[in-house]
Amino acid sequence: MRVPKTIKLFINGAFPRTESGRSFSFNGADGSLYANLCDATRKDLRASVDAARGAFEGWAARAAYNRGQILYRMAEMASSRSAEIEECLRNVYGMSESEAAKEAEAAADSFVYFAGFTDKYQQLIGSVNPVSGPHHNFTTAEPVGVVGMIPSEKTSYSEYVSQIAAVIASGNTAVALMPGKLAPMLAPLSEVLATSDLPAGVVNLLTESKREIFKHMAAHMEIQALSVGEKELFPEARKLGVENMKRVVAPRTEANQLATILDFVEFKTVWHPIGV
């Protein structure tokens, strides 16, 4: 007899149970109980944001090359755990073996794609600006900070991984909800994150039974940007985010692209005189 496990949250590199002490059951594609999930609350959100905030400066300050190394390590770990991921995809989404294998590979490929982007996007979106006068003037992209991610329930696992990889590639840290069928995917994904040299707190994953956390996320003053995939939630998220002028964006429909990095950076322009 299979023992349905309770999948814990992933906060600050650890696997805590929710502070609420509540869980909810998740039925697999065949309709039977697949797993119990933690029903996270705003307090879990708070802990996650604290972790992400604490990890931000260090993660952003790492050399782009080093972030790339770690993202590539994530791809390696995702590949080596593909059996577990594929099994989860089959059970949760009812995918065939080949579909699950393809989806797992696509997710791992996203890590590879952004691993190779960490030290290149600057060269594509930054600039040296020819100002009139004796000044050197250049624009670089910097990570915005803590990014809250509210994907749509329809977001596929590989899209979800791509969105997270894009956010952290430039040095942001993330607090990401896992709604709908994504929820049980927390288990294999967090195992990948926990075993791939990613500093604690860079990615934090939460599951919940109702759509309640997003409001607190949208209103949280320490979150600088929101990715909101659910169309109906978009206006409210924007409204709640006004207090600290959050950047609220809809995730790109096409996975793996420069635009996704562009959505979560701020441009900084530096002037310096040229003279002797």
Add this chain to the structure above:
Amino acid sequence: MAKQTQKTQKNSKQKRAIPPLAIKAQLVKVSKSSAIVSSAAERHQLAPTFDFKYSAAPEATDFVKIDTRQKLFIDGKFVDPKAGKYFPSINPAKAEKISEIAEASAEDVDAAVSAATRAYEKTWSKLSGKERGKYLFRIARIMQERSRELAVVETLDGGKPIKESRDIDIPLAAAHFFYYAGWADKLDYAFPGKKVSALGVAGQVIPWNFPLLMAAWKIAPALATGNTVVLKPAETTSLTALILADVCRQAELPDGVVNIVTGAGATGAALVNHPGIQKIAFTGSTEVGKRIALAAATSGKKVTLELGGKSANIVFADAALDQAVEGVINGIFFNQGHVCCAGSRLLLEESIAGIFVQKLKRRMKQLRVGDPLDKNTDIGAINSAEQLNKIQELVAKGKEEGGEFFETSCTLPSKGYFHRPCFFDGVTSSSLISRVEIFGPVLAISTFRTPEEAIQKANDTAYGLAAGVWSEKGSKIHRTASGLKAGVIWANTYNKFDPASPFGGYFESGWGREGGRHGLLPYLEVR
């Protein structure tokens, strides 16, 4: 330090045989026959100092004609407001009405948006980038040709010193059109591999601190990318935007591509809430910006906002101090401190704080406050009575909070709205004076001990528009610049602007960038 000052004063008294006199009194009046040599000899014995008072040097205004009543600019024509309502525009240097501005009602705004929509659909979106660019080049050139008129009106209407409107605002506004003119037919290069398209009609609301320049920042990229615009200037400074409308007419810009609706908050609200616009661009206070963002949250319009700031200017002990003093002066007193990116918080390395403040005081005493039309005026009039009140209230509160208050002793004109340049020394990060955007010539000074502390204090604000850093050590400049959370970092300089340089803030200073290639993005759909 205080001891040294006393000593130097005493020393200077001993050196000076006579107190300084005005030259007219010193020069000995001679009869026609008296020997020139002897009078010259007398002069040399006195070796008087020359009391250098700069005579008034007002810019000529006689060539400028300002109509007593202004109209709206809709669909290529100057038209009266439908409701027939007007409000006065005040010259803040004299507290006198210089013209009456039309108050655009929701109906007028609707007409402007309709005109812009028609222009977008029928003409502007059909034009090639090359042709759009040529119109922008034309506008830029005509602005240059009318530059003196624009400068004088800008100064009369807004109170800024003529030397600033003449040397900075107007040339930069024209340069902005020149810069974006060239982008119009090169948009495919701006975002390689991407397909870009215009959004439609942009509703643009601009502030009173750089009236024409902000109009240029808004209109030039919008037009270059193929959008049409309805622009609302600030209610206290509408005149140069209306001249710009006339420039568009002169340039034979197709009707409805640029529309100017004047008015106050209600007009602005009617514009940004109008369902016919696809894009909102606003520069102004964070308070109004948040209101706009809230309204846009449900409408789904694309929004860019350039909002407030409380920018820090960090001076390290190894800086070129005399140049840093100039940068601090320029940072906070440029345009009477009515600058969103003003360096309103001065952070001094503690070891040089004493000498720096002394230098700053000495330099501040040289600032000439007065008639904005005088070419020698460094600090002009506060833009409005309302703004002057706000500054005075905040200064009064600052005095209650404590900290050493210093202001120069210059005499202010008896009429008009003026404020002396001043600072609070020894303020704490939690004080009102170091947290609230004052938008006036008021500087908050505090100290730091280490580079980390400087960065931490500079970032200790909800804003993130700009910051300054002064050091002659290159690696320290780069380290500090990368630690500062702000969209513009001026290293060993301050308050520099250029059309090629992206401008905009982090956090509560807004969304998006204006200027440079990055300034195209807010007006384009990128696929």
Add this chain to the structure above:
Amino acid sequence: MHDLQLRMPSGSKVHFPRVPVDMVGVHERADSFTKRSIKNESKLGALYAALTMLDLTTLEGMDTPGKVRQLCSKARHPVPAAMMEELLKKRPSLPAIPSVAAVCVYPTLVPYAKEFLAGTNIKVAAVSTAFPSGQAPEDVKMLDVKRAVQLGADEIDMVIDRGAFLSGDYQKVFDEIVKVKDICGERVHLKVILETGELKTYDHVRFASDMAMEAGADFIKTSTGKVTPAATLPVTLVMLQAIADYYDRTGRMVGMKPAGGIRTSKQAIHYLCMVNETLGQDWLTPDWFRFGASVLLNDILRQVFKQVTGRYYYDKAFSTD
């Protein structure tokens, strides 16, 4: 850049802070003085003041007593008496056109200048220390100064040893200034020419200014007039700021003399604005500020006459010597 310590002849140590200068910032500030608009009464006052601050100069291999005589005559009476009367008809209240501050000549011509200027307060300055290069053995340079002083010079315009400065031998540069000031004593004023056109960077100019003042200079001066660029607004600003800091530190006033390249009244007025707004009006006297310029004189006169009569004048009106 590191601070430096030098020794006084007495053996005591002098500490030199290296004060960095930002070129672009200096240029911007200097440029702001060219935007000052000095009109009407203040322009007339400034023109008179500039006139009293002039060091009329002739420094040529072909200088003769005759040439110096002409120069001294112009120094005493910049305007022919007949011209002055014409001016007073237009404006009787106009003060007399003053004489200039000094004439500046080679040491051999000092006695002639003294003679021609006898009875006036116009000073005689002698260039010295192997002017203009400074490339002579130190004893020769000291003798150069000694003889100029003996011949009656009121002021010595020495050059620093730029070769020594650029090679890093600051002690040598410093020692020479100290020794020259020692020879000058209290009576003779020492102007130290940095020859900024050969120091090239503002950091060097600033450091050389500090060194000259610490060594006892009464004035610091930009240029010999033999090297381009000579005086500029920015380089003068750097030196004025050095003077301000030295004054704050020690309480001793040091004078400033930009020399060469100042040809028009407009330029001169920009300089006066700069002194006014950097050091204050205490320095706006021939005791503390001089122009090393000769062509400037006629332009000032042209402008004075223009201010009073409304007519534009030519040089011939005042003699073209």
